[in-house]
Amino acid sequence: MVGGCSAGPGVERDRVSLRDADGRLPGVKPGGVVFVKADEDEAHEAGPAPYGYIRIIGEPDPNWRPGGTGGAGGTRAGLMWEFIGPRPISSEYWSGEGNAGGRVVAIAPHPTDANTCYIAAASGGVWKTTDGGTNWTPLTDGLSIMNSGAIAVDPSDPDTVYYGTGEYGDGSTGDGLFRSTDAGATWERIATSAQLGTQVTDIAVHPTDSSILHVTGRNGYWRSTDGGANWSQLLTGICNSVVINTTTPTTVYIGRRAQGVYRSLDGGTTLAKLAGGLPATAAGSVYLTIGRSNPAVLYAAILSGGSLQGLYRTADGGGTWVAKTATPNFPEYGDYACFVSADPANPDIVYCGGVDPRFATAGILKTSNGGNTWTEISDGPVQVHPDHHALEFGPGGLIWECNDGGIYKSTNGGASWTNANGTLAAAQIYNLVQHPTLPNRALGGTQDNGTPEKTSTSLNWPQLQTGDGGFSVYDFSVAGTRRYTTYVYLTIYRYSSGGSAEITGAWGSDPANFIAPLVGDPNASATLLGGTNRVWRTTNATAGTPTWTAISTSTVAGGGTLNAIAVAKGASSTIYSGSTTGRVYVTTDASTWNNRSTGLPTSQVSDIMISPADPGTAYVSYYATSGGRVFRTTNFGVSWTNVTGSLPTGVRANALAIDWGVSPPGLYVGSGAGMYFSLDGGASWTKNNATFPNVNVGDLFIDATARTITAGTYGRGAWRAALLSACRADLDGDGVVDFADYLEFLNRYDVLDPSVDFNGDGVVDFTDYLEFLNFFDAGC
Numbered sequence: 001m002v003g004g005c006s007a008g009p010g011v012e013r014d015r016v017s018l019r020d021a022d023g024r025l026p027g028v029k030p031g032g033v034v035f036v037k038a039d040e041d042e043a044h045e046a047g048p049a050p051y052g053y054i055r056i057i058g059e060p061d062p063n064w065r066p067g068g069t070g071g072a073g074g075t076r077a078g079l080m081w082e083f084i085g086p087r088p089i090s091s092e093y094w095s096g097e098g099n100a101g102g103r104v105v106a107i108a109p110h111p112t113d114a115n116t117c118y119i120a121a122a123s124g125g126v127w128k129t130t131d132g133g134t135n136w137t138p139l140t141d142g143l144s145i146m147n148s149g150a151i152a153v154d155p156s157d158p159d160t161v162y163y164g165t166g167e168y169g170d171g172s173t174g175d176g177l178f179r180s181t182d183a184g185a186t187w188e189r190i191a192t193s194a195q196l197g198t199q200v201t202d203i204a205v206h207p208t209d210s211s212i213l214h215v216t217g218r219n220g221y222w223r224s225t226d227g228g229a230n231w232s233q234l235l236t237g238i239c240n241s242v243v244i245n246t247t248t249p250t251t252v253y254i255g256r257r258a259q260g261v262y263r264s265l266d267g268g269t270t271l272a273k274l275a276g277g278l279p280a281t282a283a284g285s286v287y288l289t290i291g292r293s294n295p296a297v298l299y300a301a302i303l304s305g306g307s308l309q310g311l312y313r314t315a316d317g318g319g320t321w322v323a324k325t326a327t328p329n330f331p332e333y334g335d336y337a338c339f340v341s342a343d344p345a346n347p348d349i350v351y352c353g354g355v356d357p358r359f360a361t362a363g364i365l366k367t368s369n370g371g372n373t374w375t376e377i378s379d380g381p382v383q384v385h386p387d388h389h390a391l392e393f394g395p396g397g398l399i400w401e402c403n404d405g406g407i408y409k410s411t412n413g414g415a416s417w418t419n420a421n422g423t424l425a426a427a428q429i430y431n432l433v434q435h436p437t438l439p440n441r442a443l444g445g446t447q448d449n450g451t452p453e454k455t456s457t458s459l460n461w462p463q464l465q466t467g468d469g470g471f472s473v474y475d476f477s478v479a480g481t482r483r484y485t486t487y488v489y490l491t492i493y494r495y496s497s498g499g500s501a502e503i504t505g506a507w508g509s510d511p512a513n514f515i516a517p518l519v520g521d522p523n524a525s526a527t528l529l530g531g532t533n534r535v536w537r538t539t540n541a542t543a544g545t546p547t548w549t550a551i552s553t554s555t556v557a558g559g560g561t562l563n564a565i566a567v568a569k570g571a572s573s574t575i576y577s578g579s580t581t582g583r584v585y586v587t588t589d590a591s592t593w594n595n596r597s598t599g600l601p602t603s604q605v606s607d608i609m610i611s612p613a614d615p616g617t618a619y620v621s622y623y624a625t626s627g628g629r630v631f632r633t634t635n636f637g638v639s640w641t642n643v644t645g646s647l648p649t650g651v652r653a654n655a656l657a658i659d660w661g662v663s664p665p666g667l668y669v670g671s672g673a674g675m676y677f678s679l680d681g682g683a684s685w686t687k688n689n690a691t692f693p694n695v696n697v698g699d700l701f702i703d704a705t706a707r708t709i710t711a712g713t714y715g716r717g718a719w720r721a722a723l724l725s726a727c728r729a730d731l732d733g734d735g736v737v738d739f740a741d742y743l744e745f746l747n748r749y750d751v752l753d754p755s756v757d758f759n760g761d762g763v764v765d766f767t768d769y770l771e772f773l774n775f776f777d778a779g780c
Contacts, residue, residue, distance in 0.1 A: 062650030096383025101424025164200025291347025353388030432712025445469030578605025596637025643682025670697025
């Protein structure tokens with residue numbers, strides 16, 4: 001099932017730089033919460049994140065193995081993660097104040113059981129419901145990567161599910177094709193990214209012969225005739241979609257980007273490009289749907305940038321095509337948000353998905369006469385979230401539809417919709433901050449579901465700001481009532497008990513990141529710092545109109561933009577900045593900035609952490625998959641020590657957190673596929689255990705008082721764990737190594753708990769007992 005309309009890296013993606021939903025509609029969110037508005041002369045236009053954006057691409061676990069959770073095996077006791085939300089994001093504005101669960105890009109309904117459906121969250125893996133969408137269960141937290149491209153159920157054996165990784169619409173990285181033969185309980189990889197490419201776009205399984213598989217992706221069209229044991233590449237280039245004639249399954253159609261529609265009459269072995277009314281050359285991506293009840297009828301949606309080159313219909317299996325010129329220009333975000341899907345019972349009924357009728361041409365369109373006329377159906381009575389990726393059919397006329405808000409269903413052809421996001425926990429969090437004194441308050445800036453706020457122990461996080469959320473700051477001088485959030489390109493909002501207001505500075509002409517940094521001064525609650533290609537600061541953030549001043553030139557960005565800013569505790573004038581060009585600058589007077597990049601990589605800086613006791617001591621991390629990725633300075637950056645140690649090649653240090661409460665400091669890195677930590681100053685690193693999913697980590701936050709670490713993930717929401725003790729044998733975490741820890745080890749050893757895999761080889765055995773004894777003898 002195709003995961004929406006999309007394109008791969010290395011090519012110009014079919015998309016247009018439109019403003020996001022929040023850039024078009026004026027108004028106030030119910031409850032007095034402002035949603036984001038953009039002036040017509042705004043320099044930066046929003047929409048989907050830039051294609052292949054560094055924060056979203058992820059990378060597979062380089063040491064993954066089937067049935068395992070990662071390269072280094074189990075983690076030590078104490079780092080046992082628990083999900084803390086959001087599930088769901090409630091009061092989501094663009095969902096009609098309904099629930100949102102996170103972006104979903106592909107759907108595979110069970111062919112005979114209307115209550116069972118599989119969905120692929122954009123970067124949250126595969127989820128399954130067996131009760132019609134009331135409850136969703138994640139199935140792939142332990143795979144090598146959780147970026148999704150396509151999903152399909154074997155029509156002749158619906159316990160067999162195929163999952164293609166890597167999202168073609170936003171450029172995220174995949175790790176091939178996976179299969180489950182037990183309804184999602186276990187998985188095996190049956191094709192690699194070296195074969196299929198880094199994104200899979202579509203999967204089609206032969207209707208009666210499960211050994212025949214057809215897959216399209218960034219690396220062309222591939223077929224297996226032996227159940228995935230061997231693969232043949234039958235078309236090169238980017239292929240967007242594949243459909244099979246279910247009556248004559250040797251007839252296969254391929255949509256090939258920038259080429260057109262191809263047909264094979266011998267199961268894919270030989271292919272011919274079709275003409276007969278189609279454009280001689282497709283301008284962009286090509287998406288196909290076939291009438292299952294009459295497979296001579298097909299539709300081809302051909303894109304051209306952020307426009308529809310044309311929707312074409314054939315009634316003779318591809319011999320002749322007719323342009324359906326009345327079709328509205330639905331794919332205004334190009335590949336990112338579009339689908340075309342024919343009703344399996346009536347090929348004249350077709351659905352097309354685009355953006356949203358509230359600020360663009362169309363959301364979900366429906367025709368009942370083969371494309372001659374169209375009706376918008378996304379606007380109620382239950383409002384469907386914008387940015388539409390796929391629509392598939394279950395038994396009995398059931399429709400499932402997915403979008404940036406999650407998953408919806410309809411039992412009456414789209415006349416009304418049911419929001420099915422109540423238990424979906426696939427929020428894509430860019431940045432997360434916890435209130436410094438209230439651990440049950442947190443803000444998570446998400447992809448297209450705004451900034452929801454955790455306000456209690458509940459997993460339900462009500463939405464505060466709409467649109468795309470980013471960095472947030474709590475005012476530590478008040479009990480959680482004043483907070484600052486960001487929209488894209490450093491648009492800043494202030495919320496307090498007295499209301500809300502935009503307080504963006506005058507940096508509209510500066511280049512800035514899609515998700516640009518905003519941090520608070522830990523010494524002055526009314527001081528905020530933001531990053532474009534310069535560092536901006538206000539010392540009166542609570543004023544009606546705060547005054548913002550650029551305290552650096554663009555030199556600090558080194559020709560790029562800023563990814564990270566950090567202010568020293570106890571020394572407000574000591575500030576570190578990190579850029580997209582790898583530059584680190586340091587000032588000790590908030591005025592004169594010194595280039596402290598000598599000895600550091602040229603890849604993008606991801607995070608900077610300053611010691612709360614010594615402003616000259618800091619760590620910096622990099623978005624890189626090899627070489628040095630974590631560095632330490634003890635002299636304000638004059639020199640740096642590489643503390644990457646044994647962090648595996650292939651692991652990107654997306655997020656960094658330092659536990660200053662132990663010696664040496666505990667180092668935590670969030671990667672594109674899970675968590676790593678070091679308790680020996682960076683010499684050795686250990687992969688998380690199965691309590692944490694192999695998901696792209698967006699941000700980390702340490703609560704030094706409560707001794708917890710919280711991770712905001714890009715695809716599986718927020719997770720929290722107790723920090724590790726420096727004493728590896730202190731299994732009960734009481735700060736003392738004693739007989740109670742010995743008994744705890746034996747209890748865990750008896751059940752092969754991965755938390756006692758002390759030598760990190762992925763197996764709990766007698767060598768771990770011997771290793772434990774060494775640490776036990778050493779004590780704390």
